[in-house]
Amino acid sequence: MPCRSEADASGGRPLRDLLMPSIQRGSILIALLAICLILSLMTPNFLTVANLINVARQISLNGILAVGVTFVLLTGGVDLSLGSLVALTGVVAATFAHPGDYPVVVPIAMGILAGTACGFVNGTVVTWGKVAPFIATLGMMTIARGLALLVSGGRPVSNMSPELTRLGGELAGLPIPVLILLVVTLAAGFFLANTRMGRHVYAVGGNERAARSAGISVPRVKLFVYTLCGALAGLAGVVLAARITTGQPNAGLGYELDAIAAVVIGGTSLSGGVGGVGGTLLGALLIGVINNGLDLLNVSSYYQQIVKGMIIVGAVWLDQKTKA
Amino acid sequence: MPCRSEADASGGRPLRDLLMPSIQRGSILIALLAICLILSLMTPNFLTVANLINVARQISLNGILAVGVTFVLLTGGVDLSLGSLVALTGVVAATFAHPGDYPVVVPIAMGILAGTACGFVNGTVVTWGKVAPFIATLGMMTIARGLALLVSGGRPVSNMSPELTRLGGELAGLPIPVLILLVVTLAAGFFLANTRMGRHVYAVGGNERAARSAGISVPRVKLFVYTLCGALAGLAGVVLAARITTGQPNAGLGYELDAIAAVVIGGTSLSGGVGGVGGTLLGALLIGVINNGLDLLNVSSYYQQIVKGMIIVGAVWLDQKTKA
């Protein structure tokens, strides 16, 4: 992979980094704006407040997952278990969310806890077991899916208390999942730029051996990122369950690839050390806008896949060209 | 990723490398043998000629794909488009395989050609477009799936001439797909160990800048591996179509992950430069034996996933432990 020359992603002023993306992320922003422009010319339905809120809501899940994966990719790892974790944690949350059973924090906490636990296992297997992240998280992908099916008996866990489903609703005109995504992204951006652990995440991904010889506990950093990624998957699982009002054991298929795609489109390198959550948000937006636009334009489903693939590759290609 | 210290995959004597796996791959072999032993104790049906042939047949597709992916991973890339390519090439082959239309070589050639072309596009986007392999091949994954649906009109292409379906049958008591897998693996092993291009594949994955400054044309090497990988996906697509007697536009879902898993279990590093097809074959066998064994033992579907994930992670972990 060509290494990106500009590498100030871990810079000092996070707010600027997040809100006014630096040159590194500049051109994917350009691609995004170009697509938005084209879409608003092609269909009057695109550039409406209702639809933009719509897009925001639709990317919120992928966005939350992608923020977690950003951490993992920054250390040079990968997490394939997200989709299954979303299913598992959704099922777990739904199990505790029958009306009148427990207060609403319980299902939320249980879902996030389940995700955290699975993430912790991923991290442990990667660090102490020295198993390649691809295999460790692929294993978790299968295991968590099996657990989700087992817990739910293979059927959706429904009859969810309206308090929990409200999480999929709105607050002050903004969808709650979108608010969650914003909070998560800002917090993650701040964390990466301003904490020691954040810095260490970049160091481990940039050169693991050098990080080690600078006295950084590489296992601790890795354990942290996988656990965090699991926790965010848990959060996403709870939000999804709230949104679709059930815990679906077969939900989340392929979410891991979408999340990784958002991160990579956003300029985070798969080999680690370079990137950040600001770009990830843009990447998730790009994917979301494409999906939304193609639906609005009523592109037939075969062509939709072809066009979608081409636009994504094209956007990243443009990004490369304008950078070089 | 923990860096593997012993790395004899690129040794000088390919036959020995392939048939008597070196220490690096020794322990995954041990894990494999252990699992086989346990299975033959647990069920009388495992260690029968019929069942072993069965297992061989079942891994043949994944094996062929995994050999192709081995090349790509060795250069430090990745190919996510395989599953879709299998579907597309199967559909293409089936379209040319109606009885009495063309001689049987035509559908075979067309399928492989389609795969080769898509692989070539992958390679071009990665090399000239400088798009990260993850994104380039993810795009192709979507595009090829769309094309498969488009070409087939969204429905299976049936009415296949028996000459082609015979490819899914047997020759001298051995399933033809298995024979193909063996030939492909041996040829790939020889190629990697003994040709300049083969060594350059390792060089590019081991240190791309060094390869470049040694005058190796890195783009050519990459173009080659993606094209080869596409061609093998085409071959696999034709074999699958022959086996299921149709071109199925929705075939091959998730094959890419299975193939990559086999390669990584077999000791090829995702970051490139280390590994080989001998290990890949073992990796594919391990997955195949687990799938077969769990089916034979009648482990219920949900537990099966859990157990499968655990065994795979466990085997790789064991591999690591015994190596260290």
Added chain:
Amino acid sequence: NRADSEGSRGTESESGQPVIGVSLLNLSSEFIVMIDRSMREAAEELGVRLVINDAQRSAARQIQQAESFVAQGVDAIILNPCEVEASSPAVDRGLAAGIPVVNVNSETRSRPTAFVGSRDEESGRLAMEYIAERLGGEGGVVMIQGYMGQAAQIKREAGAREVLDQQPGLRLLADQTAEWDRAQAMSLMENWLQSHGDEIEAVFAQNDEMAMGALLAIERSGWKGQIVVVGVDAIADGLQAVQAGRLDATVFQDAAGQGRTAVETAVRILRGEPVEEEVFIPFRLVTQENVAQFLP
């Protein structure tokens, strides 16, 4: 061939019970889970042992499982086919080894020993006919497809289109896949409400999961009551929604009946008793009026 001949000695399990190999479409689909349960119950009663494998929607896997059954030497095979064409070799493998094969739920091109199930086109037809009736043959319809290329998607679409062709007043505004997934259907519906909002008068989703997703999108955006939503499968959630008057209709397919009858048929074949070659279990439309009889 060798693999086959070796397996054809119908070895019985330790207890002397006959063994039936079952390859199911996908055990993470609620409908198939219901078939699975009824088969287990029937097997218990009839004293046969089931070896149940999950093909996870892959016909190639299904063929492998049939081959494994042959190698194990099961006495009969029950196949819940993933695909019409691609699952046919699974039937062929069993029959070639002299093992009776019963297809359940949907058909394959190859003729099995017996078939228990229904024709999926019918479900699409029933759903779309209901929509036509509700709209008085006039209005905009959208269709949410299952995973493209899969047998159920193709057939349900075909059935629905048959009705659309007969009803010139019904306009298909858009159709798009949501891959059987509730969350995807929800997003898709949200998008459609943006682009076609006031034109959409009915939604046909090819399964209840997607229908529930569309329903949630419609409810959340306040279009409730103006759009007819119909699904297929009559899963528990769907039935409850029909009862509550949220979902307008679904199409019931008797999973329990299919599973039970399939096992019974297989057992009768093994005992040498005569069986019907094809047992069609019809689909039934479920609306608020008759939902009570389908609720557990």
Added chain:
Amino acid sequence: MTSEISESAAPVLEARHISKAFAGVQALSDVSLTLQAGEVHALMGENGAGKSTLVKVLAGVHRADAGRIVRNGQPVTIGSPHEALQEGIAMIHQELMPIPDLTVAENVLLGQEPAHRLFGWIDRRRLHERAERLLARLDARIGLQRKMRELSVAQMQTVEIARALGRDARIVIMDEPTAAISDREVDSLCEVIRRLKARGVAIVYITHKMDEVYRVADRISVLRDGIHVGTYPAARLDRQRLISLMVGREWAAHAPPVLPSAARGDVALAVHGLGRDGVFQDIDFQVRRGEVLGLAGLMGAGRTEVVSALFGLQPADRGEIRVHGTRVGIRCPDQAIRLGIGMVTEDRTGWGLVPSMSVRHNVTLAALKKYCRGPLIRHRVEAGVAEERLRALAIKTSGARQAVNQLSGGNQQKVVIARTLLAEPSIVILDEPTRGIDVGAKTEIYGLIARLAQQGKAILLVSSEMPELLSLSDRVLVMREGRITAELDPRQTSQEEVLKYAMPV
């Protein structure tokens, strides 16, 4: 500026008015260079002067923004290393470029493996013969079948020299080929260079070792801040003047400084019976506070391995380590750092720097905790400290936010040193600390080492530059094949005596 030599024969290669800018830095402005057949043309300049950039332009790694390259009188474009090789230009890079998992033989002949036309089937016999011959020319004994990743830095460097020699190029560019190898290998290399010259090969030679320059160079070109200061016949440019040209001001003559010995304190680090299978055995020594202990040896003697074990990079199998009298087990650098041990690693790209990170973040990486309030980094304080360090060590950057992999080699080395010292270790391990560092900066680093000793730190110094080692150390241990063979007093000993103990018998 003056160009005093007669341009008699047509040059084999000319660089005309080359300019090259990187984001924010003008690395070269209007630099011209001519190269005659059979000459050794030394390229001199301070760290970051633009030497590597210039030769990378010639070797097709970088494209110049302006200017032309003329080969045998014909203008050529060199767009890639491949094209450079086809023009007969081979290069040894300053940064090591091993392919870790290929064998030594394959690395030597990378990109030019002897092969049949058909399929490019490699002829292994010829491959090994040729690799053997090339390594033999350098007097190196490295197993041809060994994996490159198992080699020490010096061995890798040797392999890369052999790789360039194997090209049969008419022009060989050597960018600090001797930075990581010891005197014996340097001798072999000089011999090889002499033979190449005799065959009419032109050589561009970059080094910071003054002795070497005068040993091999025919002409010397000096770069300063990307500007070509001048080209002179080596014979007519004395050391003094050369250094003045490089630094751009008058430079006082400097012998390696004789430093006042610091007062010795207690034993800071004591090692007893340290060993790791197949690498080193029975290592015993002590370092006192305020003492500089030198570790001498030839390449592959095991010095790096010993100090890596002390720092926990690759823990020892047996033996005992005492830090300030307490027995400790060091399994990872984290522990070592907490015990007050700091280390400048030999391999700056492999174990030293995080290439994608900025200079500032690299400098503070090991000591970050000091600039934090709780988990939060105090960016101002951090920036201030980093800037101060950059100034103190005269690290040339376009700003502390520049990515460290964009620095010149010597400046990268200084960043590693700055980082280690920022953590204020009480025991400092320096493995080839002046590798690739220019003369001026070297003097400053020598001063720094003396100051550290005076502050009461215990210093363990590994260096393959014998004069440096002998002048800086209070005591010198000599290692050979993983064992300590002698302890010498640098004031009483000579390079010859050290060599006697270091040479394998």
